[in-house]
Amino acid sequence: xxxxxxxxxxxxxxxxxxxxxxxxxxxxxxxxxxxxxxxxxxxxxxxxxxxxxxxxxxxxxxxxxxxxxxxxxxxxxxxxxxxxxxxxxxxxxxxxxxxxxxxxxxxxxxxxxxxxxxxxxxxxxxxxxxxxxxxxxxxxxxxxxxxxxxxxxxxxxxxxxxxxxxxxxxxxxxxxxxxxxxxxxxxxxxxxxxxxxxxxxxxxxxxxxxxxxxxxxxxxxxxxxxxxxxxxxxxxxxxxxxxxxxxxxxxxxxxxxxxxxxxxxxxxxxxxxxxxxxxxxxxxxxxxxxxxxxxxxxxxxxxxxxxxxxxxxxx
Amino acid sequence: xxxxxxxxxxxxxxxxxxxxxxxxxxxxxxxxxxxxxxxxxxxxxxxxxxxxxxxxxxxxxxxxxxxxxxxxxxxxxxxxxxxxxxxxxxxxxxxxxxxxxxxxxxxxxxxxxxxxxxxxxxxxxxxxxxxxxxxxxxxxxxxxxxxxxxxxxxxxxxxxxxxxxxxxxxxxxxxxxxxxxxxxxxxxxxxxxxxxxxxxxxxxxxxxxxxxxxxxxxxxxxxxxxxxxxxxxxxxxxxxxxxxxxxxxxxxxxxxxxxxxxxxxxxxxxxxxxxxxxxxxxxxxxxxxxxxxxxxxxxxxxxxxxxxxxxxxxxxxxxxxxxxxxxxxxxxxxxxxxxxxxxxxxxxxxxxxxxxxxxxxxxxxxxxxxxxxxxxxxxxxxxxxxxxxxxxxxxxxxxx
Numbered sequence: 001x002x003x004x005x006x007x008x009x010x011x012x013x014x015x016x017x018x019x020x021x022x023x024x025x026x027x028x029x030x031x032x033x034x035x036x037x038x039x040x041x042x043x044x045x046x047x048x049x050x051x052x053x054x055x056x057x058x059x060x061x062x063x064x065x066x067x068x069x070x071x072x073x074x075x076x077x078x079x080x081x082x083x084x085x086x087x088x089x090x091x092x093x094x095x096x097x098x099x100x101x102x103x104x105x106x107x108x109x110x111x112x113x114x115x116x117x118x119x120x121x122x123x124x125x126x127x128x129x130x131x132x133x134x135x136x137x138x139x140x141x142x143x144x145x146x147x148x149x150x151x152x153x154x155x156x157x158x159x160x161x162x163x164x165x166x167x168x169x170x171x172x173x174x175x176x177x178x179x180x181x182x183x184x185x186x187x188x189x190x191x192x193x194x195x196x197x198x199x200x201x202x203x204x205x206x207x208x209x210x211x212x213x214x215x216x217x218x219x220x221x222x223x224x225x226x227x228x229x230x231x232x233x234x235x236x237x238x239x240x241x242x243x244x245x246x247x248x249x250x251x252x253x254x255x256x257x258x259x260x261x262x263x264x265x266x267x268x269x270x271x272x273x274x275x276x277x278x279x280x281x282x283x284x285x286x287x288x289x290x291x292x293x294x295x296x297x298x299x300x301x302x303x304x305x306x307x308x309x310x311x312x313x314x315x
Numbered sequence: 316x317x318x319x320x321x322x323x324x325x326x327x328x329x330x331x332x333x334x335x336x337x338x339x340x341x342x343x344x345x346x347x348x349x350x351x352x353x354x355x356x357x358x359x360x361x362x363x364x365x366x367x368x369x370x371x372x373x374x375x376x377x378x379x380x381x382x383x384x385x386x387x388x389x390x391x392x393x394x395x396x397x398x399x400x401x402x403x404x405x406x407x408x409x410x411x412x413x414x415x416x417x418x419x420x421x422x423x424x425x426x427x428x429x430x431x432x433x434x435x436x437x438x439x440x441x442x443x444x445x446x447x448x449x450x451x452x453x454x455x456x457x458x459x460x461x462x463x464x465x466x467x468x469x470x471x472x473x474x475x476x477x478x479x480x481x482x483x484x485x486x487x488x489x490x491x492x493x494x495x496x497x498x499x500x501x502x503x504x505x506x507x508x509x510x511x512x513x514x515x516x517x518x519x520x521x522x523x524x525x526x527x528x529x530x531x532x533x534x535x536x537x538x539x540x541x542x543x544x545x546x547x548x549x550x551x552x553x554x555x556x557x558x559x560x561x562x563x564x565x566x567x568x569x570x571x572x573x574x575x576x577x578x579x580x581x582x583x584x585x586x587x588x589x590x591x592x593x594x595x596x597x598x599x600x601x602x603x604x605x606x607x608x609x610x611x612x613x614x615x616x617x618x619x620x621x622x623x624x625x626x627x628x629x630x631x632x633x634x635x636x637x638x639x640x641x642x643x644x645x646x647x648x649x650x651x652x653x654x655x656x657x658x659x660x661x662x663x664x665x666x667x668x669x670x671x672x673x674x675x676x677x678x679x680x681x682x683x684x685x686x687x688x689x690x691x692x693x694x695x696x697x698x699x700x701x702x703x704x705x706x707x708x709x710x711x712x713x714x715x
Contacts, residue, residue: 063349064371064670085681150535151553174538176689260481260539264689265681279342281674282349 056289063282076289108195141257202236356606367670369402374601395636399599411599413636425579447581458532461555473532475548484541491594495586496521514698522694580655595663678704
């Protein structure tokens, strides 16, 4: 803004208002800017959280507006934590979470490491690899159901090609021992590119001069990888794990589309279970308690993890 | 939509329709009802919603309206009145007009069944004719006979049955069989007491039968199939028989691959003791209490209840529940599936229509899928678990 314009604005400001503004401290101005954001956060995050905690202590049901709402204390929490189905659901979620993260980190980092090498068609490969993560999870779930179809699905024919097993003799989605791996496989196919991109950013942030110095010291490629590449890319890798961990803890659409939680309750992840309690059975109080338990679990684990991440970054 | 054009012309009211796939229908529409939404003035809701919608004031009671407009429930098929309109059941409190009669029945490949070489082979093997099965044992024999058989150079399978996990699929399929095996929802002398009824020895046998049918005679990959998957399996010539709701039948009749004489229809076969029941489907049409246009909505119901409109409804492919239509002497021969529809509607039973039906349904979905598809435990354990869950639900409701 030119001085001329500033003078014009100043002279056009009514004297009373000008006096008031002159009296406002930097701190007040900061609050003026921050307050709308804080109010918005309170409205869309904090208030619903407090309301959910309040509901979790009642027997409220959204579909029974005429029923009296009774305070039930920690009864909902007790029911959830002593229900074997809840623990089975948490186990299914843990299996999904751990294996997707392990596979996505290993494959994603490997792909990033390879893509980071300059070669012909590098950009084309990067674009092709990231395509799956651009698709809608509902679409991915739907077409993988076809890929897994024993009679017409390409997946079973792919397995037959390498193993000779009759494609119609096994059903990835319908078999209790295979179903948990089908959802791991699809999620890994879809989200490994995301991990790869974060790792790629990490690898590209390592200054070449460090490698040049290592070369001068005659460090082998193996040694360079373990002492330079991995430690310096580790904060990025950990960030990817955090993002994927939080995201997969609340995984819903992809799995509902693929298996509907079945066979039986084999792939019934906590988010699917929670949705059924809240919006099919309409046990709002119970579902609120369930949501609070899941929130505390994720929040607690994420907090510990972020502390570890900060330590790694500070090293 | 086609039918309603006449109403639009007569009344001047414009009708808009909200179409939702069935497996998402309850999610979408119960959310609408529970939130007091005004999206719909009329709701063709599932029969099982009637208890909740009535008790929670989501539908308006239609008794006075029916009386004022001389709409008599005696004019409709009794099972549809109980199933779609009444709450509490078997009391004259009406919350819907029966709109679409529906029931689970079976289709079969009449052209395959009539092949002389197959007929001869079947008779030699089982000692009776290859025909639409009269009992569930016969149904399994037919299914086994066709399983993995080569027909016209293509491998085919015995039967398509309901196995869907997410909404209500496997429950509809299992119940369709269990009723004829002797399953009962509760002690007739002590409501909500289910011990020995839901998990009776006969019911256990019925559930074991359903699993055996799933294990032996369905196409590979049938672990999560409902109406659409059944239609696809039948139309693509994969299966010899198919369990499905009657509303799908007009589609087969006109299909290029399986239409006309190639498809036959039969009502649910009998169980081991000769009992014969079928799972009710279908819906009533109700006026949403939150609507601002209740009067206009009622004019639609009045128009829809007219015999001439109901006759046209059947002609267009809808299943009228009006007795004047279905008891017309020409009805049974008006479509190849009309007689089977009548036979099936005469033997219907329905799932719980309690306000807590969704909780009851989720429990049966879990136990049935866990036993039939996942193969966990025994039929007895599954039904015992179901009794425990259903008792807990009614206990929470203060009814048990």
